[in-house]
Amino acid sequence: MTDIAGSKATVTLDVARTNPADRSHFEVPMQSAYARVLDALNWARENEDPTLGFRYACRVGMCGACAVVINGREALACQTSLGEIDGGTLRIEPLRGLPTRHDLIVDMRPFFEGLARAEAALRPREPDRRDLPVIPPASNERTTIEAQNGCITCGACVSAIADEAKVDDGVGPAALNRLLMLAFEERDGAGAARLKEIAAEVHSLGGDAIARAESVCPAAIPLSTALEKLKSLIADHDDQG
Amino acid sequence: MVYDPRRAVSLDPDAPYLRATHVQSLTCDVLIIGGGGAALFAAIHASDSAPDLDIVLASKGLFGKSGCTRMVQGGYNVVLHEDDSVDKHYDDTIRGGSLINNQELAWTLVTQAPERVFEMENSFGCTFDRNADGTIHQRALAGQSFNRTIHRGDLTGIEIISRLSEQALVRDIELLNEVRGIDLLLDASGRTVAGALLLDHHSGELITAHATAVLLATGGAAPLYRITAASLEKSGDGLAMAYRAGAEFVDMEMMQFHPTGLIVDGSLLNGTVLEEGLRGAGGHLLNANHERYMEHYDPEKMERSTRDRVSRSGMMEIRAGRGTASEGIYLDVRHLGKEFLLKSSPGMYARCLTVGTDMATDLIEVTPTAHFQMGGILIDTDCRTTVDGLFAAGEDAGGVHGANRLGGNGVAESMVFGAIAGESIARHAREGTRAPFDKDRLGMVRTRLEGSGEITGQPFKLKNRLRALAWDYLGILRDADGLAGAADELDTIEGELGELAMPAMRGANPDLQERLDAENLIDVARLIGTAASAREESRGSHFREDIPDSDDRFLVNFVQRRTADGKPNTEPRPVDFTRRTPEALRDETLIPA
Secondary structure (H helix, E strand, O other), X not given: OOOOOOOOOEEEEEEEOOOOOOEEEEEEEOOOOOOEHHHHHHHHHHHOOOOOOOOOOOOOOOOOOOEEEEOOEEEEOOOOEHHHOOOOEEEEEOOOOOXXXXXXXXXXXXXXXXXXXXXXXXXXXXXXXXXXXXXXXXXXXXXXXXXXXXXXXXXXXHHHOOOOOOHXXXXXXXXXXXXXXXXXXXXXXXXXXXXXXHHHHHHHOOHHHHHHHHHHOOOXXXXXXXXXXXXXXXXXXXXXX | OEOOHHHHOEOOOOOOOOOOOOEEEEEEEXXXXXXXXXXXHHHHHHHHHOOOOOXXXXXXXXXXXOOOHHHOOOOEEOOOOOOOOHHHHHHHHHHHOOOOOOHHHHHHHHHHHHHHHHHHHHOOOOOOOEOOOOOEOOEOOOOOOOOOEEOOOOOHHHHHHHHHHHHHHOOOOEEEEOEEEEEEEEOOOOOEEEEEEEEEOOOOOXXXXXXXXXXXXXXXXXXXXXXXXXXXXXXXXXXXXHHHOOOOEEOOOOEEEEEEEEOOOOOOOOOOEOOOHHHHOOOEEEOOOOOOHHHXXXXXXXXXXXXXXXXXXXXXHHHHHHOOOOOOEEEEOHHHOHHHHHHHOHHHHHHHHOOOOOOOOOOEEXXXXXXXXXXXXXXXXXXXOOOEOEEEOHHHEEOOOOOOOOOOHHHHHHHHHHHHHHHHHHHHHHHOOOOOOOHHHHHHHHHHHOOXXXXXXXXXXXXXXXXXXXXXXXXXXXXXXXXXXXXXXXXHHHHHHHHOOOEOOOOOOHHHHHHHHHHHHHHHHHHHHHHHHHOOOOEOOEOEOOEOOOOHHHOEEEEEEEOOOOOEEEEEEXXXXXXXXXXXXXXXXXXXO
16 A cells, blocks of 8 residues: 555545445545545455445546546546545445435436437438538537537436436436537437427526536536527527427 | 336246246347447447337446447548548558458458448537548558548547437337346257346346347457456456357457556556557657667557557566566657647546646656457358357457457447448348247256355455456467466366355345456456467467467467367368458558658
8 A cells, every 4th residue: 555645545435325324434545646436436345345336337537437426526436536535534425316226326217318308319411421521620510519519428417406407307408418519410400399399498497507517517518508508599499480 | 218127028927947036038139238339339220220120238337338439539440531442441451460350351341431430420420520621530540551540539439439329319229228148048959049148237137038139249358457448347248158159259369458558556547548649649658768669679660560569569678677667668748749739639638637647748657458359259241150140249259350450440340340230130130030048058047146155255356366367378478388377277266266156146246247257257268368379479469478470370260169168179260361362461551651
């Protein structure tokens, strides 16, 4: 074990278990100055409790599988350094608003169903096209799309607004963001048809809630901007009749 | 569509051979096991070519989140420019593979790669990087005679898998998350596949999936090695299932190590790849004495040589005592400048900053890292395996890349062969019938999983021992003694694992998952070890320190299958030079300046 100058040699994990009444505590040695919350969870599982349930895959912030709530805030376990955390104890809970399956692992089905309900997928205008469209990256449409791109569907946004908006009642910020991208996408053939279905959700989602979702987004997607732009698109669409 | 197995699947009371409780069954036309790029592409193509079929995709992790397509950085090799040609791409691929690629599979790869890019862009909405005038941007990766790699920054996989996942979600495809394949079901003859036994990680329920066609697209077994770039939930499950079902394998000695895995001691981040574009753009590799050591190994191509040579050179420097304290070497990109690095490799720049390294001002400590399995299940150009009704695509299949894969050809393989496999399984399911499965075989597999034991944590320790063993003896530098010793130690580890009573608790039990992973990895390790012993020469990623030269007598592929004692039979089969003779490709690939 390396004792890192200026930091604690161990960190305490306070982890929620499947039964909300149960919690487990682990004293985890800091293996590296750059160790992540994921490393601490893995150490606890390999050395203390082989039943501890947490989910991860890529370990480099690309897959979003390890999103949890760390000291009250949604974050990717693989991207959160132990050294960033204030205080000696890390409280780790599963994402909010999604059913828990095993300890820190939630059922992501309602989140994915939101994406499916929203039809947040390209409906191709030219599916048989056999070359690549010319897409100038500096065009207004493209810069709008690119500013919103990069979602890793981790579910942090729906967790952050779980108190205001139930996942089952709408489609969620990630799906709304994708619909905005598609509204500007010239290769998409569905046009504004999808926007009608989500108008009520767009208008009911509060500015504070979406700002909170944005603040925890590991891909730093400007979700507040997405909501504003959707509102304006829906208004334009209504004006046109 | 995403289903809960409990909702999608009904209990089958007429199955008396299923003695235990918590047994479910489902019937489908097409069963896809895997959740990465090849599996999703196959599911989409199967659905589009035959919308009436019942398609079930069972993913060990979350669909689209597990597997390695999502982690693709460098990009996708495809001929799009008028000055490039599929012949050039083909020759680069075969030369890169040290001439033992399956020439028909490689031809399929290079000729169909453009089709899949048009589909990803026009039908799925992927956007790869453009030049300022809106035309496609193509960059340099190693071993290529033309800059033909399309990409999206240095995080290409997120774009591909995000768009594939949403296309799967809006189709009528049953997506089972965190449900792994345990073993294939066969008919009474043992030669036709009839489905698979699946396990739901959380509920612990076993699911008997009765299917007309089964596709294995679970990914390879790079996590067999102590240091790996791959997504760590992968454990060669498709390979091991196919092995136990009697399928033939090819090129299993060929495991690719990427030259530049980030070193982060004591973290799961260790071994994750820093993309090849950094070397393509002119990055240098230095040993601990700050010497640009590639001068001694490949003075012409230097750092832009193929992955096998660059990885081996790095390992030799480390072995010779010229490595860093953490057994690494340095990647030096400081001379490329901060502005260029932030523009061309923003993802890598950010990742290095999180481990205290600023690429623009600091040397980056890296190590070769287990990356990609070239070897795999023997397939034809329709992704058929040697078991009737069983198909394989992506890293589960072997032969496309020969002895070494070019950067950018991996995701192209997953897309091209995923699409082919989707159409093949749909055709097979439409034309074929569901064979009744052999209940004795199912009973044996099920009995093995009936447990009464405790949860011990031992599988984690045994798997770590296995990974250290593979790194030391089945890795970049091999020799006859090491391979023989590793074979014995594999038997020992397998014995110790077998002595652990199967745990009584099947659901929500990572200890059990780890054990099943280790069992599969042991099967894969045996295939690798025996093929590596049989190849008494050095070629591509397979390097024998005791026989360091290539030998034309080994222009063969080693074909393996399981024998009655559980060990592989290994036989050489001459390479079929259907499109290029070895003489035509003796010259080295010319790398553009």
